[in-house]
Amino acid sequence: MAIKTRNSAWATVAGLSLLVILGASLRLHNLGEKSVTHVEMYVPGIRLPHGISFPEERLTMVKVLTGTLNSDTHPPAYYMLMWAWTRCFGTSAWSIRLPSALLGTACIPIVFWLGMLTRQEAAGWIAAALVAVNGHQVFWSQVARMFTLACCLGLLATILLLRIAKKSHVSWSLQVLYVAVLLSGLCSHIFFWLILAAHMFWTLLNAWSQRQALPDAARLQFLALILGSPLLAFSAYQNGNTLASLSNNFLVYAREYLQFGFVFPLLGYSSGVFPYSGKISAIDDPHLSIGRWLFFLLSLFLFVLGVSSARQSAEKLLSDPRGPSSKAWLLAAGLGTLAILTFVLMAKVFAKPHPNPTLRTTELMIVLPFLLALLAICVQRNWEQLTSWRTALVNSRFLIGDPALVLVLAVVPFVALAVISLFKPMFNARGMLLLAPYPILILASGVVRLARHRVAAALLLIAIGIGHYAGLKAYDHMSTGRADYKAFAAALASKVEKLDLVFLHPEFYSTPLFFYMNSGWDRIVGRNYEGACRKNPRDRIWALWFYNYEEEPSARIQEALSNYQAVETIEVSGGRAVLYVPR
Numbered sequence: 001m002a003i004k005t006r007n008s009a010w011a012t013v014a015g016l017s018l019l020v021i022l023g024a025s026l027r028l029h030n031l032g033e034k035s036v037t038h039v040e041m042y043v044p045g046i047r048l049p050h051g052i053s054f055p056e057e058r059l060t061m062v063k064v065l066t067g068t069l070n071s072d073t074h075p076p077a078y079y080m081l082m083w084a085w086t087r088c089f090g091t092s093a094w095s096i097r098l099p100s101a102l103l104g105t106a107c108i109p110i111v112f113w114l115g116m117l118t119r120q121e122a123a124g125w126i127a128a129a130l131v132a133v134n135g136h137q138v139f140w141s142q143v144a145r146m147f148t149l150a151c152c153l154g155l156l157a158t159i160l161l162l163r164i165a166k167k168s169h170v171s172w173s174l175q176v177l178y179v180a181v182l183l184s185g186l187c188s189h190i191f192f193w194l195i196l197a198a199h200m201f202w203t204l205l206n207a208w209s210q211r212q213a214l215p216d217a218a219r220l221q222f223l224a225l226i227l228g229s230p231l232l233a234f235s236a237y238q239n240g241n242t243l244a245s246l247s248n249n250f251l252v253y254a255r256e257y258l259q260f261g262f263v264f265p266l267l268g269y270s271s272g273v274f275p276y277s278g279k280i281s282a283i284d285d286p287h288l289s290i291g292r293w294l295f296f297l298l299s300l301f302l303f304v305l306g307v308s309s310a311r312q313s314a315e316k317l318l319s320d321p322r323g324p325s326s327k328a329w330l331l332a333a334g335l336g337t338l339a340i341l342t343f344v345l346m347a348k349v350f351a352k353p354h355p356n357p358t359l360r361t362t363e364l365m366i367v368l369p370f371l372l373a374l375l376a377i378c379v380q381r382n383w384e385q386l387t388s389w390r391t392a393l394v395n396s397r398f399l400i401g402d403p404a405l406v407l408v409l410a411v412v413p414f415v416a417l418a419v420i421s422l423f424k425p426m427f428n429a430r431g432m433l434l435l436a437p438y439p440i441l442i443l444a445s446g447v448v449r450l451a452r453h454r455v456a457a458a459l460l461l462i463a464i465g466i467g468h469y470a471g472l473k474a475y476d477h478m479s480t481g482r483a484d485y486k487a488f489a490a491a492l493a494s495k496v497e498k499l500d501l502v503f504l505h506p507e508f509y510s511t512p513l514f515f516y517m518n519s520g521w522d523r524i525v526g527r528n529y530e531g532a533c534r535k536n537p538r539d540r541i542w543a544l545w546f547y548n549y550e551e552e553p554s555a556r557i558q559e560a561l562s563n564y565q566a567v568e569t570i571e572v573s574g575g576r577a578v579l580y581v582p583r
Contacts, residue, residue: 016109016128023108023132026472027101027141032094036515037481038508039272040144042072043096044079045086048514052506052526058083066350069343073238075231077187078146093515096144103148104141108132110155111437115444117162118403123306126444130464131437135471136262139273140433143480150189151434157181158409161199162402164217165206165317175220175323182224186231191431193232194413196224202399202408207318207387209400214383219323222376226332226369230339233365237347240356245269246428248421253429257414259299260443260464261436262429263471264292265478271429273475274482276573295467298460302446303439309449310403317402326380329373336369403445410438481512483546483574489516491570492542492577496520501536503529503561504544505554513544529560541580 041048041055044064048057055071058064064083068076082096089095111131115124131137140147160178164170182199185192203217247253247270256266265273288296344363347355379386398404413435420426447464451457496502498520504510506526514521525532533541541564543557564580 016112019108019128019132020105024105026133026138027104031097031101031142032092034479035484035486036093036512037479038512039480040096041511041515042079043086043091043144044083045091046515047518048511049521049524052524053511053514054506054508069234069238074146074190075187077184078149097142100144100148101141103152104137106152107148107155107437110152110159111441114155114159115441117159118406120403120445122448123441123444126447127441130260130440130444133468133472134260134263135475136433136436138472139475139478140430146188147430147433150185150192151437153181153185153188154192154195154434155437157185157195158405161217162405166315168319170216170320179220179224183228186228189434190235191434194416195434196221197416198409198412201412202405203318205399211387212318213321214380215318216320216323217318222329223324223332226329226336226372229336229369229372233340233362233368234343236365237356237358237362240358246425248425248427250418253427255296256429257432258303258439259296261440263468265474266429270427272480273429273478276477276479276484298463299443302443305449306442306446307398307407309445310398310407326377329376333369333373337366340366406438406441410442484572485512486516488572488575489513491572495570496542497540499539501525501532501539501541502544503541503557509546529557533560538582543578543580544575546575
């Protein structure tokens, strides 16, 4: 028996190692080759010219915090971590993308671990393999953004919740770790609130169904909710920043979400995925090829099959009623209120030239931590009366038990996004990366159930393999921006002479050029083009513009160049440079 157990453990380690090596090789392959785009220019430590870059240069922690809150829509934790990372390892494309690749690789064994904890070993193996080769996961693991960090933290928080739920006596260290991971996730991505909401939904529903006292896990979740509430107030302030174009198309996103978590690229502004060349399709266009529709129908069938295979555990969950008390919640509320008040005061002092108008909303939210603490206290005091009322829904196998947690995490956040998007479009494929492992695990359960029949298993393996291979190949020709700044800068560098001026419109889409043109910034003009022409009447001028390069430069640049003639043009995917000389 002992020998068999050891052999099984070695086989598990060997199998997981192979999957990790496969996933890591896909994520590290050509990691620094693709052009840096505007979404990666928010990484701290990148040197940028003052006044003509968006975002502004972020070399200090103060700049990281103020810049994030004044020009971004995400919490600052990822940027704070990257500030320390770039100080140690530099700001090359490979270096700033490496953390995303490592965190994306780490998700592979964690998904397997989640499958084991929910008593779905075979599904865990399949899900880990699918995450390893998922084109969407690989694509965003090669971009310097916070999405793989949020995904990894979400999986860790879910595993910690299951460990807490299965223990009759939860250790202090496990409690602290769970709250710390939840808060780290909330500080990394705005969508992580959906993970916390799903955790609370599952915990309270399971305790309710078993008529238990308010469990330790729920108390910890209320503590994380109160401690994290200042982030909601900060987010309200950030709502005044320029936002990306997001979607409210529930049907399109449901279709792609069910296909193994966006295994094929969803093109468009809201998804943040663009082809290197060619026309960008509207995400609301429902047209797909016959093959894509068939793959969607197969995915839908597997999802239904996976959901129907869920079984309740005979093991009693959430049996530890201890945990943070109302005093801890009130203390957390005091700290949260102090954090919001400090933020408001700092915004009035440091926000230049003036704070967002949404600061008034943040001021009103100073009472939010105490309101949440009072809610937690009310739930605690009335929990016994609440559990006396039960319905058949509360005992549903789809909502109760450890496998149900995966289903709740796959469905509840998506439904919440759909409801929110009716009022404020929130759907975006990159943001949903942290939710993708859960439908993948459910789909893997459907694969396990269907694979009992050999012929069906063979056909299924072929279909899923072809789909994931096609997705990987498609993502390989995609970028997070619409211009190849690396190629553009290389083509321009061989033509620009030392005394040439460079005219461009200072915007987010021109900033990535500075990543590659990291010298001669004194010759780059983003304002007062006419004054530059008068000051340097005999110099050559390069006019740059991006994306819709078939259009003319801005009216101000055209007016300044009225006495110049175009003599040379450089065109690269997504950008154009025209050389002008005096007439």
